[in-house]
Amino acid sequence: MSNLNIPVLHSFLQQYQPGIPQVSELSTLLNSLSEQANDTQQQSIVDLYHRVYPLLENELWNADDEFDSTLEMYQALFREQEFLIAEMGVDSRKNFMLSIPTADRPEHLRSCLESIYQLCLLYKYGGKSDGYFNKVKVIIAEDSKEQVNIDKHIALAKEYSEKGLQVIHFGQQEQYDLLQEIAVEQRQLLSSILTSQPREKFYLKGQAANRNLSYLKFLQLTENKQDTLYYLVDSDQSFMVNRQVKSAEQSVAAINYFYYINRIFSATDTTMLTGKLVGDPPVSPSVMAANFLQDVTAFLQQLSELKPSDTCAFHRADAVTDDAVYHDMAKLFGFENKADSFEYPCLLNGEHDNLSCLEGFSERVNAFFFGQHLTRKTQFSYNAKFTDLSPARTIYPGNYIVNYDGLKYIIPFGDLRLRMSGPTAGRLIQAEIKQRFASVNMPMLHTRTLQDDFTNDFRPGVEKQAETINLTDEFERQFFGDLMLFTVVELSKQGDIGTEFDSHSVNQAINKIELELLEMYQSKHALIKRRNNDLKTLLEDNSAWWFSMTEAKSALQKIQKFISNIELNFGEQSVGYCQIISKSHREQRKIQIINALLNYRKERNAWDLLFPE
Numbered sequence: 001m002s003n004l005n006i007p008v009l010h011s012f013l014q015q016y017q018p019g020i021p022q023v024s025e026l027s028t029l030l031n032s033l034s035e036q037a038n039d040t041q042q043q044s045i046v047d048l049y050h051r052v053y054p055l056l057e058n059e060l061w062n063a064d065d066e067f068d069s070t071l072e073m074y075q076a077l078f079r080e081q082e083f084l085i086a087e088m089g090v091d092s093r094k095n096f097m098l099s100i101p102t103a104d105r106p107e108h109l110r111s112c113l114e115s116i117y118q119l120c121l122l123y124k125y126g127g128k129s130d131g132y133f134n135k136v137k138v139i140i141a142e143d144s145k146e147q148v149n150i151d152k153h154i155a156l157a158k159e160y161s162e163k164g165l166q167v168i169h170f171g172q173q174e175q176y177d178l179l180q181e182i183a184v185e186q187r188q189l190l191s192s193i194l195t196s197q198p199r200e201k202f203y204l205k206g207q208a209a210n211r212n213l214s215y216l217k218f219l220q221l222t223e224n225k226q227d228t229l230y231y232l233v234d235s236d237q238s239f240m241v242n243r244q245v246k247s248a249e250q251s252v253a254a255i256n257y258f259y260y261i262n263r264i265f266s267a268t269d270t271t272m273l274t275g276k277l278v279g280d281p282p283v284s285p286s287v288m289a290a291n292f293l294q295d296v297t298a299f300l301q302q303l304s305e306l307k308p309s310d311t312c313a314f315h316r317a318d319a320v321t322d323d324a325v326y327h328d329m330a331k332l333f334g335f336e337n338k339a340d341s342f343e344y345p346c347l348l349n350g351e352h353d354n355l356s357c358l359e360g361f362s363e364r365v366n367a368f369f370f371g372q373h374l375t376r377k378t379q380f381s382y383n384a385k386f387t388d389l390s391p392a393r394t395i396y397p398g399n400y401i402v403n404y405d406g407l408k409y410i411i412p413f414g415d416l417r418l419r420m421s422g423p424t425a426g427r428l429i430q431a432e433i434k435q436r437f438a439s440v441n442m443p444m445l446h447t448r449t450l451q452d453d454f455t456n457d458f459r460p461g462v463e464k465q466a467e468t469i470n471l472t473d474e475f476e477r478q479f480f481g482d483l484m485l486f487t488v489v490e491l492s493k494q495g496d497i498g499t500e501f502d503s504h505s506v507n508q509a510i511n512k513i514e515l516e517l518l519e520m521y522q523s524k525h526a527l528i529k530r531r532n533n534d535l536k537t538l539l540e541d542n543s544a545w546w547f548s549m550t551e552a553k554s555a556l557q558k559i560q561k562f563i564s565n566i567e568l569n570f571g572e573q574s575v576g577y578c579q580i581i582s583k584s585h586r587e588q589r590k591i592q593i594i595n596a597l598l599n600y601r602k603e604r605n606a607w608d609l610l611f612p613e
Helices: 007-016 021-034 041-060 067-088 106-123 147-163 172-180 184-189 207-221 257-267 289-304 354-370 421-436 472-494 503-539 550-570 575-581 583-608
Strands: 095-102 136-142 166-170 228-233 241-245 248-252 272-279 389-391 399-402 437-446
Touching: 007 021, 007 041, 007 067, 021 041, 041 067, 067 106, 095 106, 095 207, 106 136, 106 147, 106 257, 136 147, 136 172, 136 207, 147 166, 166 207, 172 207, 184 583, 207 228, 228 257, 241 272, 241 437, 257 272, 257 437, 272 421, 289 354, 289 503, 289 550, 354 550, 399 437, 421 437, 421 472, 472 503, 472 575, 472 583, 503 550, 503 575, 503 583, 575 583
Parallel strands: 095 136, 095 228, 136 166, 272 437
Antiparallel strands: 228 399, 241 248, 272 399, 389 437
């Protein structure tokens, strides 16, 4: 036992002993352990790695010039520890089942699967045997409408299985069959949770229903419920974080998610754990238009004062790490809005001029309608150890983990197809399990679009045509999702929301929130119209250098398309806005929301019966 092969650990101790006081203590401890020859020596050395990782993480995120080499050492330390654990022959750590609900997104799914595969390769959590990673199983929960995309998803499951990931394609026929195994009366009670769509149209059921259906597959595959954790992931996310590198952005596999999540669930009474997202905002463009218009206008104003042939001046933007800075109504969620505009960080590499920057910007500006925010993309900030927990009140639907008991706490109201389902469910779950619902600083990288022409992107609620991008459905679902969320928040102020709601309280709360939200949306609507007119005036200013410049014509047309689509979706005749201000439409939606809240406890009781103690 005294001749353990641990060169990476020795290298770490030697390299960092002069600069980190705690390393000397660890080095002395390792020397003492190396002189022993007993059965506990190897376990003690394995445990020593746990104390090393936080020290190296602090170095990693504060060493810009040496980030890559430090990350390589960090990953190698984990692999070395995994080798020691495998040598011991006993590994009682948690197994992971991941579900990826996906609809018509093969390119996003590939990116997500690749990140899981790389996570397993780089950190080797649980090791590998018989050609497969031992402790990680992936379920692709199919919700596509187009058969060509279903076929691509099946092919991806096969491709990554051959690489060593255990990947299962959970098809719609199998989903439907599993649903039918539930007794008819109970299944009817669960229709809002698991969908009531017929066999012949068992697609595009919505993220909540498809996610909840994957729980049925979890139950089928679980062999030991005490040793299994269930990880819910979206296909447009990856197990990476981002960091600013000079003028560019780098995506890195710098968090060993499985290792840390296992430690959290093993050492605490956590039932549900959630993490935020970095990268593209996890919100609808319908609540980002005002601040994005502010930033676009500021970009063009700055650009107008520069010469088109001068070297690009837009590579000095600071990294954005503030919470909800992309949200027009961040104050609703307890965050302060930033009054100032954010600078556009040019994404072009190599030497180029301001005209090229304008062209590059124009190629991407319409990605806004698919959820990108070119000026307020959030970057990862290491500000706490990865085991530090804080109370949670919001589920990030694409980044949460539960144990077996946590499978009871689903995202409800899927049949309403409203946005804000995660925050709404989070408030209800927080009321029920209190501190056992926790948040951790382990975000995932969120990427709305993979290509500038959006040819491979599908986003529910967004309709693409030749020259228009229509957000009507998403805009409507956002307002009434907010209405449901803040009705629940209002009810929580009045008393315990962990019990059954009463009709009087729900009606009183929803009427109060309706008036407040309507006033806020109307104010924001007026601001968007004003800012869009200002942007149009600036773009069409005949004194601007781009106005009569032939080389700028294509870029101006793309920005004009953006302005036109803002007008379509947020102008006076916006269909989505007209639905919001329509009293009759609001009454219909309010009835749906009220009934859903009044039936919540009954539906949850029926759901809980699926999970015997």
